[in-house]
Amino acid sequence: MSRYDPAAMERHWQDAWDQAQVFTARRDPAKPKYYVLEMFPYPSGRIHMGHVRNYTMGDVVARTKAAQGFSVLHPMGWDAFGMPAENAAMERGGHPKDWTYGNIADMRAQMKPLGLSIDWSREFATCDPEYYGQQQAMFIDMLAAGLVYRKNAVVNWDPVDMTVLANEQVIDGRGWRSNAPVERRELTQWFFKISDYSAELLAALDGLKDWPEKVRLMQANWIGQSRGLEFAFATRGAPAGFETLPVYTTRPDTLMGASFAAISPDHPLARALEAGDPVIAAFVADCRRVGTSAEALETAEKKGMDTGIRVVHPLDPTWELPVYIANFILMDYGTGAIFGCPAHDARDLEFARKYGLPVVSVFEPETAESGYLPVEGAGPAYVPMKSERVRYVKGFAGGDLQTGEAAIAAAIAHAEAQGYGKGVTNYRLRDWGVSRQRYWGCPIPVVHCPACGVVPEAKANLPIRLPDDVTFDQPGNPLDRHPTWRHTTCPQCGAEARRETDTMDTFVDSSWYFARFTAPHATTPTVMEDADYWMNVDQYIGGIEHAILHLLYSRFFARAMHKTGHLPAKAIEPFNALFTQGMVTHEIYRGAIVTSDSGTFPDNSPIGPQLRTKYYLPEEVLRFEIAGTPHAILKSALAARGVSEADTSAVVAVYQNAKNFSSLQNAGEESEVIFVDSSAKMSKSKKNVVDPMSIIASYGADTARWFVLSDSPPERDVEWTASGAEATFKHLNRVWGLSVRVADMADGAGVGPGDDDLRRAAARAVAEVTAGINGFAFNKAIAKLYEFTNTLARSDAGKPAMQAAMRVLAQLMAPMTPHIAEAVWAAMGGTGLVAQADWPVADAALLVDDTVILPIQINGKRRAEISVPKDMPIAEVEKIALANEDVARFLTGQPVKKLIVVPGRIINVVI
RNA sequence: GCCCGAGUGGCGGAACGGUAGACGCAGGGGACUCAAAAUCCCCCGCCGCAAGGUGUGUCGGUUCGAGUCCGACCUCGGGCACCA
Numbered sequence: 001m002s003r004y005d006p007a008a009m010e011r012h013w014q015d016a017w018d019q020a021q022v023f024t025a026r027r028d029p030a031k032p033k034y035y036v037l038e039m040f041p042y043p044s045g046r047i048h049m050g051h052v053r054n055y056t057m058g059d060v061v062a063r064t065k066a067a068q069g070f071s072v073l074h075p076m077g078w079d080a081f082g083m084p085a086e087n088a089a090m091e092r093g094g095h096p097k098d099w100t101y102g103n104i105a106d107m108r109a110q111m112k113p114l115g116l117s118i119d120w121s122r123e124f125a126t127c128d129p130e131y132y133g134q135q136q137a138m139f140i141d142m143l144a145a146g147l148v149y150r151k152n153a154v155v156n157w158d159p160v161d162m163t164v165l166a167n168e169q170v171i172d173g174r175g176w177r178s179n180a181p182v183e184r185r186e187l188t189q190w191f192f193k194i195s196d197y198s199a200e201l202l203a204a205l206d207g208l209k210d211w212p213e214k215v216r217l218m219q220a221n222w223i224g225q226s227r228g229l230e231f232a233f234a235t236r237g238a239p240a241g242f243e244t245l246p247v248y249t250t251r252p253d254t255l256m257g258a259s260f261a262a263i264s265p266d267h268p269l270a271r272a273l274e275a276g277d278p279v280i281a282a283f284v285a286d287c288r289r290v291g292t293s294a295e296a297l298e299t300a301e302k303k304g305m306d307t308g309i310r311v312v313h314p315l316d317p318t319w320e321l322p323v324y325i326a327n328f329i330l331m332d333y334g335t336g337a338i339f340g341c342p343a344h345d346a347r348d349l350e351f352a353r354k355y356g357l358p359v360v361s362v363f364e365p366e367t368a369e370s371g372y373l374p375v376e377g378a379g380p381a382y383v384p385m386k387s388e389r390v391r392y393v394k395g396f397a398g399g400d401l402q403t404g405e406a407a408i409a410a411a412i413a414h415a416e417a418q419g420y421g422k423g424v425t426n427y428r429l430r431d432w433g434v435s436r437q438r439y440w441g442c443p444i445p446v447v448h449c450p451a452c453g454v455v456p457e458a459k460a461n462l463p464i465r466l467p468d469d470v471t472f473d474q475p476g477n478p479l480d481r482h483p484t485w486r487h488t489t490c491p492q493c494g495a496e497a498r499r500e501t502d503t504m505d506t507f508v509d510s511s512w513y514f515a516r517f518t519a520p521h522a523t524t525p526t527v528m529e530d531a532d533y534w535m536n537v538d539q540y541i542g543g544i545e546h547a548i549l550h551l552l553y554s555r556f557f558a559r560a561m562h563k564t565g566h567l568p569a570k571a572i573e574p575f576n577a578l579f580t581q582g583m584v585t586h587e588i589y590r591g592a593i594v595t596s597d598s599g600t601f602p603d604n605s606p607i608g609p610q611l612r613t614k615y616y617l618p619e620e621v622l623r624f625e626i627a628g629t630p631h632a633i634l635k636s637a638l639a640a641r642g643v644s645e646a647d648t649s650a651v652v653a654v655y656q657n658a659k660n661f662s663s664l665q666n667a668g669e670e671s672e673v674i675f676v677d678s679s680a681k682m683s684k685s686k687k688n689v690v691d692p693m694s695i696i697a698s699y700g701a702d703t704a705r706w707f708v709l710s711d712s713p714p715e716r717d718v719e720w721t722a723s724g725a726e727a728t729f730k731h732l733n734r735v736w737g738l739s740v741r742v743a744d745m746a747d748g749a750g751v752g753p754g755d756d757d758l759r760r761a762a763a764r765a766v767a768e769v770t771a772g773i774n775g776f777a778f779n780k781a782i783a784k785l786y787e788f789t790n791t792l793a794r795s796d797a798g799k800p801a802m803q804a805a806m807r808v809l810a811q812l813m814a815p816m817t818p819h820i821a822e823a824v825w826a827a828m829g830g831t832g833l834v835a836q837a838d839w840p841v842a843d844a845a846l847l848v849d850d851t852v853i854l855p856i857q858i859n860g861k862r863r864a865e866i867s868v869p870k871d872m873p874i875a876e877v878e879k880i881a882l883a884n885e886d887v888a889r890f891l892t893g894q895p896v897k898k899l900i901v902v903p904g905r906i907i908n909v910v911i
Numbered sequence: 912g913c914c915c916g917a918g919u920g921g922c923g924g925a926a927c928g929g930u931a932g933a934c935g936c937a938g939g940g941g942a943c944u945c946a947a948a949a950u951c952c953c954c955c956g957c958c959g960c961a962a963g964g965u966g967u968g969u970c971g972g973u974u975c976g977a978g979u980c981c982g983a984c985c986u987c988g989g990g991c992a993c994c995a
Contacts, residue, residue: 217915218990249995328993338995347993428994710935711923719923723936779924783934855930860976862930900975906929910975
């Protein structure tokens with residue numbers, strides 16, 4: 001083989017790895033273990049460049065760790081339940097199961113050519129009954145442990161499709177598929193008690209040192225701890241049972257600024273009032289009609305209704321506040337009731353203005369901090385505080401007016417001392433609703449028995465399998481209308497009973513798959529021995545889009561699995577290190593029609609962004625560089641975009657009837673200018689998708705792998721460019737050509753003049769590439785590989801030294817480009833497979849140079865440099881530095897005030 | 912609104928407080944070739960013939976020395992958001 005032929009080469013070495021079973025994970029007590037995991041894919045049917053980047057990064061880690069002597073687990077599976085399969089069945093017919101398994105087969109076939117070091121014997125899909133049956137078993141255990149419960153919850157209900165919709169599926173208050181107005185409906189749903197772990201999930205974030213700070217922050221914000229005061233108002237004129245009204249506030253220091261109380265439309269008191277008052281009933285119904293989506297809430301106007309009930313201020317029995325029902329109060333945070341302090345809360349202010357309520361500042365205006373709402377803007381409603389109230393604000397801390405944290409803490413202390421309230425820690429995190437009225441998910445393994453109530457399935461009956469004979473020709477849950485499936489018997493009393501027809505949220509499936517990989521075919525959810533050996537995941541890699549939900553649910557699940565005996569204690573934080581990789585982007589090409597005489601569109605509107613709506617595929621675009629004076633049309637096109645003429649990358653091509661602008665000489669001639677419209681995540685609608693399969697077909701997997709690692713730091717987005725891929729391919733060709741050249745060298749004299757230099761370069765490359773990989777700086781590791789290759793290409797070392805250096809190159813390249821690395825390794829006389837070779841270790845002695853070059857600065861500006869032996873005493877160095885003629889020239893006889901020598905680094909002369 | 916993060920050549924990006932721009936792309940020049948492709952060699956922040964000056968979003972500070980540390984600001988990106 002003399003030409004670089006990736007297709008043949010890659011197939012050959014993949015077969016060799018398979019035969020040697022190199023990637024089979026084995027529990028080996030003699031070795032330390034290393035578990036590398038990339039977030040498993042949804043089987044959409046096609047792999048994309050994002051997958052390539054994600055799995056290549058994991059593969060680099062897995063292959064490096066294996067070479068470094070670890071027993072590596074690097075598995076792959078499929079997050080296979082979910083709506084797209086059902087949507088496909090509804091749109092195109094067929095069965096979700098066939099669609100899913102067909103896609104899995106397709107994607108597996110696309111992934112294999114990438115040469116990933118995956119142990120495919122551990123593969124599973126979450127829609128395998130062997131998997132979801134074990135999930136059902138854990139559900140039953142969690143139910144027994146009190147981690148699962150049922151409650152009524154308000155959901156988005158699509159009345160046409162007859163299903164619950166996620167907030168993201170509600171667009172402008174309508175169902176995304178049916179376009180029907182969404183209703184807020186109260187349904188009985190299953191919940192995981194993740195809120196039991198709010199404090200722990202928050203506190204444990206501190207221990208996740210190898211997680212990105214950003215992700216930890218996002219999770220902390222999501223959990224949303226707050227410290228505040230809970231107290232109860234005494235009510236006047238409320239129905240029986242509502243003698244007090246508990247409220248929660250994070251701003252107890254503003255209690256003296258209260259001007260109203262408000263309750264949620266879903267508050268028990270509101271419900272009680274609604275029963276006897278049609279006006280209130282109508283108002284509450286109106287509030288509920290608004291969806292629960294973020295958009296709906298954002299645009300909704302603040303509305304309230306005075307209930308006529310009054311509450312007594314806890315610190316002033318003569319002071320009464322009105323109680324409103326208000327649409328902006330959430331039932332499931334705090335107590336579902338608040339006191340309103342318009343002077344120090346934007347929402348309360350808006351509400352107070354609308355309903356003419358007083359605005360009372362509890363801080364003297366001249367000492368108000370910028371963080372508080374300006375009272376001046378509050379309008380005529382500003383009410384000065386009574387002197388006894390000022391005394392309260394000042395009084396709770398010995399007379400000094402306090403603000404911020406100190407004031408809040410003092411107010412809580414005051415309330416506790418006086419006995420009217422207590423400090424409470426609240427969390428934003430709510431319990432995880434998992435019921436879905438869908439077919440393609442894991443059936444919830446419970447039975448509704450008329451006699452016994454809700455009864456968990458007997459484990460012997462698991463898995464509760466999804467029936468195959470279902471139809472998608474009508475809306476609603478196919479499980480619900482299946483003729484027989486839901487008819488069953490009660491596992492407890494044996495009477496006729498109804499099976500639960502809801503399935504679990506697909507996030508449940510992905511909350512424990514990492515644990516299942518440690519014993520993927522076991523007849524229990526996990527096997528303690530295996531979990532104990534392989535857990536935790538040492539390195540988890542995936543997209544930042546899973547920073548909150550998936551990772552938080554997994555952290556909860558690991559705790560629940562420990563509590564129910566399915567994971568060891570050490571696995572409650574399942575991911576030791578997390579890396580969130582960036583996306584793969586590509587330029588977007590958009591076209592504009594240009595006429596040669598006017599520089600305007602045919603309708604005479606100036607060339608501008610408003611008409612550039614058509615997207616072009618990369619292959620439809622001819623890159624056109626601006627050389628010399630741009631044509632007038634091009635000038636105006638550029639000007640219209642606000643782009644400098646010097647920026648040659650702004651316009652890439654002329655499409656259709658002109659090859660370039662200079663051919664556009666005839667008046668009235670039309671052409672189409674194509675602009676680069678920034679770079680964005682690859683998507684079909686933007687026509688900027690590059691298919692990994694076509695890249696592998698033209699360049700091979702090694703090129704695709706190298707490129708996605710090379711151009712940008714892994715956590716940042718990388719832009720796929722044709723020229724970059726081409727350049728990578730050329731580089732790999734160069735490496736292969738070098739290998740052929742070295743193999744062809746005459747055997748004769750074994751020693752060359754460059755032997756020592758090459759050995760040093762190899763040692764340096766080992767140190768630097770290893771550091772790059774260990775530090776997740778693959779782009780830097782690759783830069784060092786380029787440098788080492790350049791050194792090799794220019795070396796005049798003898799054959800044995802060249803071969804040895806090339807073997808080092810092969811080893812260092814192997815994690816990134818494993819196929820060509822094997823070929824070079826074999827050609828250079830390496831033993832066995834490079835995939836099984838030990839990682840090279842740099843000889844420390846070769847890493848230190850005997851002489852060092854020291855730059856000399858004068859007053860911080862670099863003026864000269866000297867070369868000195870590395871161990872030369874500082875006094876010597878100083879002498880040589882001052883004797884240097886360039887230094888003398890700049891000193892011009894002035895006395896040296898100070899001389900700083902940083903050994904091995906730099907010299908600074910201060911004059 | 913609240914909370915984070917980032918600003919370095921034409922581009923992607925390097926740089927324990929110590930020679931700013933490694934490495935790659937794009938660009939320029941040359942060799943080889945009948946020619947082209949491929950390959951190889953050299954140049955490549957900006958101003959300047961040069962000496963040199965200048966330069967890491969802006970302004971200020973600390974330091975012998977600042978892209979890096981501190982303060983203020985500007986711009987862009989991300990997350991959360993009727994959470995009381």
